[in-house]
Amino acid sequence: MSDLEVDVVVIGAGPVGENVADRAHQQGLSAAIVESRLVGGECSYYACIPSKALLRPVDLYAATQRMPGVAQAVSGTVDAAKLLARRDEFAGEDDSGQADWLSGAGITLLRGHGRLAGERAVEVTHADGTTTSVAARSVVVATGSVPVFPPVEGLDQVNAWTNQEATQVKEIPSSLVILGGGVVGVEMATAFHGLGARVTLVQHSERLIPATEPEAGRRLHASLTASGVDVRLSTSLTAVRREGGEVVASLDDGTEVRAAELLVAAGRRPATSDLGLESVRLEPGTHLAADDTTTVLGDWLYAVGDASTGAQLTHMGKYQARICGDVLVARANGTPLGGRYSHHAATAEHTAVPQVIFTDPQVAAVGLTEAAAREAGLTVRAVSYELGSVAGASLQADGYDGFASIVVDTDRGVIVGATFVGQDVADMVHAATIAVVGEVPVERLWHAVPSFPTMSEVWLRLLETYGL
Numbered sequence: 001m002s003d004l005e006v007d008v009v010v011i012g013a014g015p016v017g018e019n020v021a022d023r024a025h026q027q028g029l030s031a032a033i034v035e036s037r038l039v040g041g042e043c044s045y046y047a048c049i050p051s052k053a054l055l056r057p058v059d060l061y062a063a064t065q066r067m068p069g070v071a072q073a074v075s076g077t078v079d080a081a082k083l084l085a086r087r088d089e090f091a092g093e094d095d096s097g098q099a100d101w102l103s104g105a106g107i108t109l110l111r112g113h114g115r116l117a118g119e120r121a122v123e124v125t126h127a128d129g130t131t132t133s134v135a136a137r138s139v140v141v142a143t144g145s146v147p148v149f150p151p152v153e154g155l156d157q158v159n160a161w162t163n164q165e166a167t168q169v170k171e172i173p174s175s176l177v178i179l180g181g182g183v184v185g186v187e188m189a190t191a192f193h194g195l196g197a198r199v200t201l202v203q204h205s206e207r208l209i210p211a212t213e214p215e216a217g218r219r220l221h222a223s224l225t226a227s228g229v230d231v232r233l234s235t236s237l238t239a240v241r242r243e244g245g246e247v248v249a250s251l252d253d254g255t256e257v258r259a260a261e262l263l264v265a266a267g268r269r270p271a272t273s274d275l276g277l278e279s280v281r282l283e284p285g286t287h288l289a290a291d292d293t294t295t296v297l298g299d300w301l302y303a304v305g306d307a308s309t310g311a312q313l314t315h316m317g318k319y320q321a322r323i324c325g326d327v328l329v330a331r332a333n334g335t336p337l338g339g340r341y342s343h344h345a346a347t348a349e350h351t352a353v354p355q356v357i358f359t360d361p362q363v364a365a366v367g368l369t370e371a372a373a374r375e376a377g378l379t380v381r382a383v384s385y386e387l388g389s390v391a392g393a394s395l396q397a398d399g400y401d402g403f404a405s406i407v408v409d410t411d412r413g414v415i416v417g418a419t420f421v422g423q424d425v426a427d428m429v430h431a432a433t434i435a436v437v438g439e440v441p442v443e444r445l446w447h448a449v450p451s452f453p454t455m456s457e458v459w460l461r462l463l464e465t466y467g468l
């Protein structure tokens with residue numbers, strides 16, 4: 001006999017888990033959610049929200065420096081204490097508001113560590129050691145991810161920062177070494193450099209943000225370097241030690257870098273090691289392979305968000321969550337599941353994952369890069385255009401540096417990928433997302449006239465460059 005019986009139990013109350021529980025509950029299913037730390041998850045306290053709260057003032061300041069007449073008005077140094085206080089307003093480590101929201105929504109919150117205990121069963125271990133057993137028609141894993149520590153000598157002995165210490169920083173250190181030039185690495189380099197730290201970024205591959213178009217990494221590299229960040233490409237950290245309070249990082253080019261702190265931003269792994277996966281014959285520590293309906297096993301085990309094989313982004317996790325909630329409801333009601341573009345298939349995971357990297361320049365992209373499209377066997381042609389040559393961009397900032405590119409599937413005449421790099425491009429990617437998801441023929445896009453003088457005029461230039 002279980003302590004609690006519900007239609008659905010979700011393990012992990014990050015943004016993704018919360019959305020599954022809410023979506024299913026709003027359509028009549030009883031739902032419980034298990035959380036071992038803070039309701040709201042990594043995103044709310046240690047990732048998306050605090051990082052963007054740190055980055056926005058840096059971004060704003062950079063923009064003023066490209067505007068004669070304003071640059072002089074905004075002189076002096078950034079008041080880091082005020083910015084950290086503002087960050088705390090967004091991402092203080094208090095989840096009472098989110099917990100209240102759950103209870104107001106009628107979802108049962110179980111605080112503790114959740115583990116699968118066989119099919120359709122979850123055991124929750126609370127902080128005081130007591131347990132609650134939950135029986136559910138469906139179990140959803142939404143446990144998120146944790147940082148990876150590469151095998152570097154001494155790395156586990158220097159109190160290295162992860163994204164948690166970086167985003168919750170109480171005082172800006174005088175200097176910071178960052179291991180990893182992926183998304184976390186470049187965003188945190190931008191934030192900490194802008195807030196006054198001397199930053200060294202170590203990346204073992206030959207470019208920054210390697211998953212994006214190569215030109216995006218090149219422009220970002222040039223900009224970070226010009227602003228004073230010491231970027232070491234094709235370089236690995238071989239050993240690290242603390243000496244007199246400082247971190248001493250030994251690099252494989254024979255040099256050493258000294259800094260007050262070291263941030264590890266070398267990727268993430270799913271938080272599935274201690275989840276009882278062995279009780280249902282799944283491999284602990286692996287990403288849970290979910291199909292397009294978010295189902296992992298039979299009609300009862302589901303996975304969404306960073307713990308699953310989907311994209312590691314909040315908006316994509318929440319998209320999977322909406323699909324998962326609707327699949328749970330359909331199965332509970334005996335309704336057949338719909339197809340590719342129904343509410344029951346996370347189709348965009350394959351074709352149209354958008355992402356914005358909040359650096360200076362911003363990098364906003366959706367769908368496939370040219371290389372990824374070719375690897376997928378598509379026949380494509382990519383064209384690009386200097387954003388600074390568009391009237392809207394040159395009005396936006398003096399010396400505007402940026403570019404846009406589209407990847408066109410020439411067999412079907414539709415865009416399968418787009419990238420925008422430059423100041424204030426974040427919101428431009430959604431138009432591209434609509435074009436990719438809608439599979440709008442480029443001939444039809446010719447009639448989507450961008451307003452003058454906006455940066456979206458680059459769409460017209462891209463289509464002209466393509467040959468329309």
Ligand SMILES: Cc1cc2nc3c(=O)[nH]c(=O)nc-3n(C[C@H](O)[C@H](O)[C@H](O)COP(=O)(O)OP(=O)(O)OC[C@H]3O[C@@H](n4cnc5c(N)ncnc54)[C@H](O)[C@@H]3O)c2cc1C
Pocket residue numbers: 011012013014015016017034035036037038039040041042043044046047048049051052112113114115142143144145163167184271274275304305306307311312313314315316317
């Ligand atoms: C520095 C940084 C910045 C980022 N910025 C962005 C951004 O700007 N935009 C974007 O889209 N994405 C961003 N991301 C990625 C984003 O944070 C993740 O994709 C998102 O948090 C995934 O949500 P989730 O709900 O799957 O997992 P999480 O947010 O990690 O939540 C999982 C929750 O499950 C709980 N949990 C884990 N195991 C158990 C268990 N066994 N029992 C009970 N509870 C458990 C955890 O305590 C946690 O609260 C960023 C990531 C980092 C590191």
Ligand SMILES: NC(=O)c1ccc[n+]([C@@H]2O[C@H](COP(=O)([O-])OP(=O)(O)OC[C@H]3O[C@@H](n4cnc5c(N)ncnc54)[C@H](O)[C@@H]3O)[C@@H](O)[C@H]2O)c1
Pocket residue numbers: 150179180181182183184185187202203204205209210235236237265266267268312313355356357358
């Ligand atoms: N704005 C956003 O959307 C945003 C912001 C931050 C994070 N995120 C998400 O969080 C996830 C994790 O980000 P991340 O930056 O930790 O991972 P990542 O996989 O994007 O980047 C890690 C980088 O570290 C490098 N690296 C790994 N081991 C190394 C080593 N030993 N020495 C030197 N370099 C090494 C890799 O080459 C890689 O480029 C990403 O998948 C991303 O989607 C998104």
